Amino acid sequence: MQAPASPPSDAKAPMPPSPNRDGLVAWGVAAVVVVTVLIGTFAPSSHGRSGPSSSADDATCAEWSDGCTICQRHAEGLACSLPGIACVPQEQHCLRHSGG
Template sequence: MAADLSPDPQTARLDRRVTWAVIALVAATVLIGALGPRPAHHAAPAPLSDPAQNPSCAEWGDGCKVCRRIGEEVACSLPGIACTPGPMTCLGSAGEP
């Protein structure tokens, strides 16, 4: 004896309504994102070309690793696994605590 797997008409109508509602919601979200205002980008301070070469910079980093001048030597931390480096900037001048 074979079972009838076709939905009843009322369930099929509800399924179509839900499907179209989801499609309309996705389309509205995409349109709002495409036509909405863009966020203002603030200008970041100009990064130093190479803080390691600047003797007045005691500590510098790129958001992933930090390097520090210790006497005549330089010691750097290891970057994290999922780190995306940014511009290299001076984090502390010589003479600062």
């Protein structure tokens, strides 16, 4: 019986991925996620969270909407729903006045 042939001396085995490179990629991804969250948290928004200003200023209006969000006046303050993903706001109008 013959011994198995050895690979030629110029053939190279594939190099395993470097753990240093993997760690660098992981830190890069983590940094991008953190920066994105910080920008979303601290960037000024172009829309108010207190609801439509004209109806919110009207003390007799208990519930109002702009077609995307519905806001209600409670003893604790204002409560507004979140708009749908593809909602286009319309003119704000009062849905229900306090006292009926």
